[in-house]
């Protein structure tokens with residue numbers, strides 16, 4: 001059939017699907033409004049419907065059943081509303097372009113060829129006729145695997161063998177067919193090339209329609225406990241893990257919610273950069289934090305070093321040794337050796353360490369220490385409750401009541417179940433005393449009566465620094481985990497780590513132990529390692545293998561971010577042909593290496609470069625560290641058009657010209673990159689090479705490597 005005829009057929013199908021989508025949109029909007037009204041009415045009537053009757057035991061029992069029923073009704077209403085909200089979002093997305101691919105599939109023993117249209121979400125009508133299949137559905141795998149002819153896909157009932165007759169990529173603009181390409185005729189991936197030539201965006205976007213085969217394998221992996229991805233800069237690691245999260249939420253929709261996925265990102269700026277990808281795929285963002293945040297949450301009141309301090313920290317050779325020392329220490333720790341601090345309010349002793357020692361020593365030897373401590377915590381809560389009861393009887397509280405402000409009294413009185421005057425007063429006193437001692441309950445429940453600090457010093461022979469290094473915070477958190485928390489974190493089913501090379505061995509070991517029941521996806525690039533404390537991929541593998549997990553390692557070797565000439569330069573930095581890097585040869589501007597004989601001439605050049613680009617390109621100048629960024633900004637006369645980002649607290653990325661240190665640009669991308677003064681003196685060792693590679697690989701379309709005096713040896717051979 002000619003392309004013209006095919007075009008007409010495709011346009012007809014699109015027009016039909018679009019019409020169905022519009023019909024469905026109207027229906028979903030109406031249903032949603034009805035559901036909102038139902039919820040509002042339900043809540044309005046709730047207080048009239050339920051009157052707790054406590055006059056007799058059976059009456060109050062019936063009231064409770066009624067409350068329970070109402071709760072269930074409310075949950076159902078909420079569920080319906082959320083579901084409709086998701087439908088609304090999905091239809092909204094599909095109306096922008098209902099699908100991006102079509103598969104012609106022949107099943108064995110069937111004469112007709114079946115057609116499947118693939119989109120960012122699935123779409124069927126009320127008669128269950130499926131017009132569009134979700135990109136995560138089993139059949140869609142055929143599109144990404146890209147094997148024409150006899151092939152197969154994995155469906156819930158097992159492997160299905162089929163003949164893939166055609167794979168068509170489709171470009172749609174709402175209800176209009178813009179173009180289509182059949183894989184059997186296209187040599188390159190035209191849709192991919194088109195997407196890659198676009199300008200950069202201040203926020204990462206999804207790659208659903210152009211996911212590549214090797215990325216798809218990572219996204220859909222459900223077999224590995226630990227999946228390690230080593231990929232060059234721009235190979236789509238971050239995009240892939242986000243698509244993977246969306247896939248997992250779809251695949252395990254009945255058992256997995258976004259809160260059970262923990263995404264550890266390299267810095268707060270990065271979290272902002274990626275925040276729109278999952279919502280654009282109709283999914284909520286998972287729990288997201290930096291490893292530093294994780295440590296801060298676990299570090300009691302200690303301060304943890306910031307990113308800049310960490311960069312300046314030298315390599316600690318024994319980070320894993322300390323973790324092992326802590327394990328041995330806890331294994332040998334006897335209850336009689338426990339260091340406790342008493343529970344006090346001011347000078348008043350409420351629970352003594354002697355009582356704590358005796359209580360813990362009364363337990364059978366075989367019980368594990370962390371269980372003993374848990375038991376002790378319960379006993380301490382009981383002891384405190386008893387103390388509060390006795391305390392409330394003392395006359396001094398009545399005096400305090402008399403001197404209390406009306407406001408405080410009314411507050412306490414409001415929640416009292418009213419009885420005789422005397423009873424009311426006693427209840428108010430009970431509430432008052434409970435309130436006075438409430439922070440002690442908190443202290444008991446978070447185990448602050450265990451002197452972890454002194455145990456840490458005994459276990460490692462080290463003192464605690466202020467601020468703690470990230471590794472020390474890790475050791476401290478591990479000691480806490482082994483002594484007290486112990487239970488594996490079952491709430492987290494998937495842990496996903498970007499920039500894994502920047503984690504120390506101790507940090508990876510910690511994660512592998514504390515989340516021992518979780519699946520891991522670890523992605524990174526050894527050449528972008530910026531901390532002395534980082535870990536090689538070989539060691540990452542060994543650390544996770546040691547915890548008896550099924551570990552799978554894969555590589556991504558093509559850069560999708562940078563143009564052909566920039567990718568060639570990156571390949572050169574990685575050692576040329578031996579690096580295994582594959583370049584997608586799409587045209588672009590060659591990197592430039594302008595030489596300057598004086599600082600003045602160089603600054604004049606920079607000042608010219610740092611004006612907003614006419615074609616809308618976003619530019620960035622990257623420096624080695626924050627101090628250098630600040631200094632250069634001053635030296636350039638603090639130009640108004642340039643936005644300086646010197647620490648991770650400032651997040652504004654959507655500006656035409658930026659000046660920032662490389663470590664804050666990790667994971668981000670820009671149309672134009674200028675690396676600050678790539679001279680022989682400044683870029684000489686392997687750490688400098690990593691910086692140069694990380695900085696250069698942020699560039700999509702233009703790369704400038706100016707220098708004053710002699711060029712760095714790393715850029716000499718290609719000049």
Ligand SMILES: Nc1ncnc2c1ncn2[C@@H]1O[C@H](COP(=O)(O)OP(=O)(O)OP(=O)(O)O)[C@@H](O)[C@H]1O
Pocket residue numbers: 192195196205206207210211212215231232233234235236237238239240525528560561666667668669697
């Ligand atoms: N299959 C793809 N289709 C279209 N664009 C892609 C694809 N894979 C990656 N990209 C694009 O390439 C760029 C780099 O992707 P991403 O940031 O995920 O790479 P990365 O490996 O995490 O990079 P880095 O290590 O430098 O942080 C992004 O603009 C992304 O949209």
